[in-house]
Amino acid sequence: MPTEKSQDFGPSARRVLELLRPERPVVLTALALALGSVVLNAVGPKVLGRATDLVFAGVFGARIPAGVTQEEAVARLRASGDGRLADVLAAMRYVVPGQGIDFGAVGRVLVVVLVIYLVAAALQLVQGRLLVGVVNRTVYRLRRDVEDKLNRLPLPYFDAQPRGELLSRVTNDIDNVAQSLQQTLSQLVTALLTVVAMIAMMLYISPLLAVIALVTIPVTMAVTAAIGSRSQRHFVQQWKSTGEVNAVVEETFTGHELVKVFGRQAEADREFAERNDALHEATFRAQFISGIIMPTLMFIGNLNYVAIAVVGGLRVATGAMSLGDVQAFIQYSRQFTQPLTQVASMANLMQSGVASAERVFEVLDAPEQDAEAQVPARIDDARGRVEFQDVSFSYQADRPLIEHLDLVVEPGQTVAIVGPTGAGKTTLVNLVLRFYELDGGRITLDGVDITDLTRHDLRGRTGMVLQDTWLFAGTIRDNIAYGRPGATEEEILEAARATYVDRFVHSLPDGYDTVLNAEADNISAGERQLVTIARAFLARPSLLILDEATSSVDTRTELLVQQAMAALRTDRTSFVIAHRLSTIRDADLILVMEDGRIVERGSHAELLAAGGAFARLHAAQFASALVDPGDAPVPAGAAAGPGGGSRT
Known part of the structure; x- marks a missing residue:
C-alpha cells in the first residue's frame, strides 16, 4: 500500500497550507486580529505591574515620615547600615512619604487592564470565528476536489483499491484533516505570535532574565523533535490500520449471508481481531509517545519558572528591578512557555492530520484516465456498427489477455459471447465503453475511433444490464x-410495459411509488432485473450490453427476462454475455472465446454442426443437466473441452 512509505512531514504540511491559498485575504485579516490581541495581552502584565508597584510603594510610603523626601529616606537607611533596603527603596517609583496605598490610582490601573483584556478577548473571538470559516470552506473544497478526482480516475484504480480503504481515505482521513486544522490553526497562529511578543517584552524588561527564559526554546525544540519523529510513523500506521479495519468490516457486512452460510464467522472474527489489534497497537503507541511531549515541556517550564523567580528576587533585593517588573516578567515567562507547551501538545494532532492529508493527497495525485480529445468527434447518423481492429489488451504487462483481435459487428446484430471464466468476455465489452484503454489497435463506432469521442457521448449511446x-x-x-x-x-x-415490469408492479402496495430499500431486497431478484432492463429500455441506447443478465433468476422468470431483453434488443446492436447457452439461440452471431482469443464464430446451428469448442460447451452443459454424470457416457469430444458447465 502507498502508506507503507515513511511520511515526509515538511512537504505534506506545506501542501496542507497551500489548501488555504484561496482564503488568503481572510487569513491575513485573522492574522492582523491575532496580532492585535497578542499585543494587548503582552501590554497587560506590564500595566498590571504598575498596580503592584503602587501597592508596594504605598506600604513603604506609609512608613516614611511626612515631609521627608525619598532620597533623604534612602540616605538614612544607608547611614544606619541597611544598604539592601535602601537599594530597594531607591529603585521604587510612586513613593509618597507619609502616604499609604493610593487605591484610586490602583483602581484606575485595574480598569485599564480590564479594558485591555476585554478588547484582546474580543479580537481573539473574531479571529477564531474567521478561521473557523476558513477551515470549513477549505475542507469543503478538499471534499469537492476528491469527489471530482474520483470521477476522473480510471477503473483499474478502483480494481486495485479495497473499497473500505478508499472509503476511509475520503471520509475518516478528510474528517481528521478538518479536525486537525480546526484545533491547531487558530491556536498555532496565536501561540507563535505570543512567543514573539513575550520575547520582545522580556528583553525590554530584563535582558538577563530573558536569556534565562530563552534557554527553554532549544530544549523544547529538541524534545519535541525527538519525540515527534518517533510518533510520526505510528500515526501513519494508525490511519493505514484504520483503512484496513474499514475494509474488513465493509467486506464482511457486504457478504454477511455468505459468511453465515459457509460458517466462516470464526475466520471473519479472527481477521477483524488481527486488524483491530494492529489498529489498537498503532494508536496506543502514537498517542502515548506524542502525549509525553506536554508533561515533559511542563517540567522544563517549571524549572525555568524557578530560575526566573530566584534571579528576579535577587535583582529586586539589589534594587536593579522593581517588584512590579519581576511580577510582569514572571507572567511573561508563563505566557511564553504556555504557547510552547500548546504547540507541543498540538504536535500529535498535527502529525495525525498531516498523515491523513498525505493519504488524501495520494488519491488526488493518482494517475487519471486519458484526456479527452481536444476537438471531440460526433456521430450524426448513429447506426451501432462496432469494429475491433487488431486490438490488444492486458491487465498486467507481463500477462497478455487479448492479442490482435479483429471483429466487425454490423448495425442491429445481436452478438453473443461465450466461453470459460477468465476468457475475456466481459473485458471485451468493457473495452468498447473505454473502461480500460487499449494497449494496441483501435475500436470504432460507426467508423469513428472511440478515443475521438468523449466518454460521456460514448457511454450515453450505450445501455448496460x-x-x-x-x-x-x-x-x-x-x-x-x-x-x-x-x-x-x-x-x-x-418502458415498464415493454419489459414486463408492469406485470408485477400492480401487485405491490404502492405500485410504481413503492419505495425500494437500500438493498432493494423488498422485491425479488427477477423483479429487480426487470427494473434494470426497463431502465435501459427508457435510455434508448444505440448499443446494448447484457452481461449474464439472467444468471441469477429462476427458469420461469428467465422467460420474462428473455422476452424483455428481446424487446430491448430490437433495432439495436447488442452484445450478450451468457453462461446459459439456451438464452442465445436466436443470436445473429456467437463468439466463443478462450484465453482472450475468438476461437469460433457463427450462428447457433453452425457452431453445433462444427463440433468444436461451442459444441463441447453445449454438450457438457446440457448433458450434465439431463443425465446423472456418474452413470452417463461422456459425449464425444467433451473430455477434451475447456471445462464443464461450471465454466461456461
Missing part, C-alpha cells in the same frame, strides 16, 4: 427514470 443489479433507495418509478432524466410519465410506463 448486468448480472448484479444496481438499484438505489427510492421508488420504482425513480429507478426506471434514472435511465433518462426528464422522461415523461408515459415514456416511463411504456
Whole structure:
C-alpha cells in the first residue's frame, strides 16, 4: 500500500497550507486580529505591574515620615547600615512619604487592564470565528476536489483499491484533516505570535532574565523533535490500520449471508481481531509517545519558572528591578512557555492530520484516465456498427489477455459471447465503453475511433444490464427514470410495459411509488432485473450490453427476462454475455472465446454442426443437466473441452 512509505512531514504540511491559498485575504485579516490581541495581552502584565508597584510603594510610603523626601529616606537607611533596603527603596517609583496605598490610582490601573483584556478577548473571538470559516470552506473544497478526482480516475484504480480503504481515505482521513486544522490553526497562529511578543517584552524588561527564559526554546525544540519523529510513523500506521479495519468490516457486512452460510464467522472474527489489534497497537503507541511531549515541556517550564523567580528576587533585593517588573516578567515567562507547551501538545494532532492529508493527497495525485480529445468527434447518423481492429489488451504487462483481435459487428446484430471464466468476455465489452484503454489497435463506432469521442457521448449511446443489479433507495418509478432524466410519465410506463415490469408492479402496495430499500431486497431478484432492463429500455441506447443478465433468476422468470431483453434488443446492436447457452439461440452471431482469443464464430446451428469448442460447451452443459454424470457416457469430444458447465 502507498502508506507503507515513511511520511515526509515538511512537504505534506506545506501542501496542507497551500489548501488555504484561496482564503488568503481572510487569513491575513485573522492574522492582523491575532496580532492585535497578542499585543494587548503582552501590554497587560506590564500595566498590571504598575498596580503592584503602587501597592508596594504605598506600604513603604506609609512608613516614611511626612515631609521627608525619598532620597533623604534612602540616605538614612544607608547611614544606619541597611544598604539592601535602601537599594530597594531607591529603585521604587510612586513613593509618597507619609502616604499609604493610593487605591484610586490602583483602581484606575485595574480598569485599564480590564479594558485591555476585554478588547484582546474580543479580537481573539473574531479571529477564531474567521478561521473557523476558513477551515470549513477549505475542507469543503478538499471534499469537492476528491469527489471530482474520483470521477476522473480510471477503473483499474478502483480494481486495485479495497473499497473500505478508499472509503476511509475520503471520509475518516478528510474528517481528521478538518479536525486537525480546526484545533491547531487558530491556536498555532496565536501561540507563535505570543512567543514573539513575550520575547520582545522580556528583553525590554530584563535582558538577563530573558536569556534565562530563552534557554527553554532549544530544549523544547529538541524534545519535541525527538519525540515527534518517533510518533510520526505510528500515526501513519494508525490511519493505514484504520483503512484496513474499514475494509474488513465493509467486506464482511457486504457478504454477511455468505459468511453465515459457509460458517466462516470464526475466520471473519479472527481477521477483524488481527486488524483491530494492529489498529489498537498503532494508536496506543502514537498517542502515548506524542502525549509525553506536554508533561515533559511542563517540567522544563517549571524549572525555568524557578530560575526566573530566584534571579528576579535577587535583582529586586539589589534594587536593579522593581517588584512590579519581576511580577510582569514572571507572567511573561508563563505566557511564553504556555504557547510552547500548546504547540507541543498540538504536535500529535498535527502529525495525525498531516498523515491523513498525505493519504488524501495520494488519491488526488493518482494517475487519471486519458484526456479527452481536444476537438471531440460526433456521430450524426448513429447506426451501432462496432469494429475491433487488431486490438490488444492486458491487465498486467507481463500477462497478455487479448492479442490482435479483429471483429466487425454490423448495425442491429445481436452478438453473443461465450466461453470459460477468465476468457475475456466481459473485458471485451468493457473495452468498447473505454473502461480500460487499449494497449494496441483501435475500436470504432460507426467508423469513428472511440478515443475521438468523449466518454460521456460514448457511454450515453450505450445501455448496460448486468448480472448484479444496481438499484438505489427510492421508488420504482425513480429507478426506471434514472435511465433518462426528464422522461415523461408515459415514456416511463411504456418502458415498464415493454419489459414486463408492469406485470408485477400492480401487485405491490404502492405500485410504481413503492419505495425500494437500500438493498432493494423488498422485491425479488427477477423483479429487480426487470427494473434494470426497463431502465435501459427508457435510455434508448444505440448499443446494448447484457452481461449474464439472467444468471441469477429462476427458469420461469428467465422467460420474462428473455422476452424483455428481446424487446430491448430490437433495432439495436447488442452484445450478450451468457453462461446459459439456451438464452442465445436466436443470436445473429456467437463468439466463443478462450484465453482472450475468438476461437469460433457463427450462428447457433453452425457452431453445433462444427463440433468444436461451442459444441463441447453445449454438450457438457446440457448433458450434465439431463443425465446423472456418474452413470452417463461422456459425449464425444467433451473430455477434451475447456471445462464443464461450471465454466461456461
